[in-house]
Amino acid sequence: QAQLVESGGGVVQPGMSLRLSCATSGFTFSGFPMHWVRQSPDKGLEWVAYISNSGGTVYYTDSVKGRFTISRDNSKNTLYLQLDSLRVEDTGVFYCSRAKLVPGGSGWGRASDMWGQGTMVTVSS
Amino acid sequence: IVLTQSPGTLSLSPGERVTLSCRASQTVGSNYLAWYQQKPGHPPRLLIYTTSSRATGIPDRFTGSGSGTDFTLTINTLEPEDFAVYYCQQYATAPLTFGGGTKVEIK
Numbered sequence: 001q002a003q004l005v006e007s008g009g010g011v012v013q014p015g016m017s018l019r020l021s022c023a024t025s026g027f028t029f030s031g032f033p034m035h036w037v038r039q040s041p042d043k044g045l046e047w048v049a050y051i052s053n054s055g056g057t058v059y060y061t062d063s064v065k066g067r068f069t070i071s072r073d074n075s076k077n078t079l080y081l082q083l084d085s086l087r088v089e090d091t092g093v094f095y096c097s098r099a100k101l102v103p104g105g106s107g108w109g110r111a112s113d114m115w116g117q118g119t120m121v122t123v124s125s
Numbered sequence: 126i127v128l129t130q131s132p133g134t135l136s137l138s139p140g141e142r143v144t145l146s147c148r149a150s151q152t153v154g155s156n157y158l159a160w161y162q163q164k165p166g167h168p169p170r171l172l173i174y175t176t177s178s179r180a181t182g183i184p185d186r187f188t189g190s191g192s193g194t195d196f197t198l199t200i201n202t203l204e205p206e207d208f209a210v211y212y213c214q215q216y217a218t219a220p221l222t223f224g225g226g227t228k229v230e231i232k
Contacts, residue, residue, distance in 0.1 A: 035221075045169065045212055047221035061220040095168050102175065109216035111159035113180060115168035 002026030002114060004096050009119030016086055016123075022079040022096030022116055030054075030074040033099035035112055036081045040092030049081065050099070050108065057108065064090075086123045093118040126151050126215050128224035136232040141203050145227045147213035149194040157217035160189055160198045163226075164209045172211075173198065203229070 008020040022034070036048040049070040050059045058070050069082040079096050097112030127150040137143055147158070156176040161169035171180040173189035176196060186201040200207055208231050213224040 044225050045214075045223035047214075047223070050221075059219055097168075100171065100174055100180075106155060107157075107217065109157055109219070109221055111157075111171055111174040111214065111216055112161075112169070113171045113174075115170070118168055 004098065004114060004116035006094065006096055006116040006119040009094065009121045011122040011124065012086055013125055014087055014123055018083045018086065018121060020081040020083065020094055020096075020119055020121075022081075024077045024079065024098075027098070027114075029072075029077040032101065033108070033110060034070075034072065034079045035097045035099055035110075036070060036079075037095045037097055037112065037115075038090075038092040039095065039118070042089075043092070046092075048094070050110075051079070052108070059108065083121065086121075088123050088125075091121060091123050093120050126153065126218050126222055128213050128215060128222055130211075130213060130224035130227045132227060133225075134228045134230060136230050137203055138232045139203050139205055143200045143203060143229060145198040145200075145211055145229075147191075147196040147198070147224050149196070149215060151218075152193050153196070153215045154217035156192055157215060158189075158191065158196045159214045159216065160187075161212045161214065162207075162209045163212065169212060200229075 005023045038046045051070045067085045071080045095118045098114040099110035100113035129148045131146045160173040163169045177189045188199045210226045
């Protein structure tokens with residue numbers, strides 16, 4: 001059965017770093033682009049980053065550009081999100097999600113057809 | 126693209142029909158609009174993609190429609206397990222964005 005399992009969240013002070021991991025199983029990880037999505041009471045659901053199936057193309061929401069880095073290791077079936085220079089407003093549950101492949105689709109945008117359970121990141125002084 | 130969902134909360138009884146609205150601040154290209162269902166303590170679940178295509182395993186009481194800037198999710202005959210928060214998402218234009226959600230609660 002296909003699944004995504006996030007880890008690496010925690011409580012940190014502003015300016016610190018965390019590395020989130022998303023271990024996948026049950027599907028051909030290298031065939032799918034992936035997303036990270038954040039959810040907080042203040043901002044609701046917020047798309048954070050995207051990575052193509054090869055890892056060669058990445059996109060970020062403006063508020064995390066230069067601070068977060070999405071990457072993947074297809075040999076380990078694992079997705080990562082490096083969070084640097086964390087801010088209080090980065091607090092939330094971080095989900096990894098699989099991008100749904102649709103034949104004939106244009107552009108890189110994709111809905112998310114599978115989600116992990118999420119990992120909580122709290123940034124507080 | 127800003128997505129505005131209305132109403133914020135709906136109080137309904139099982140068996141009723143519900144229509145949820147999602148309005149975009151500009152045209153959603155290729156009708157790349159999705160709907161998700163989320164229950165407390167769980168991640169979102171994809172219901173509808175590309176405006177009207179049901180995701181795998183989604184019952185046919187869920188129907189998506191619309192185009193341009195106005196989109197709708199209709200649930201025919203609410204089942205007890207349908208009480209949840211529903212979000213729309215556009216994935217046509219970066220940054221991908223979500224609406225603020227509509228909570229469907231038991232009356």
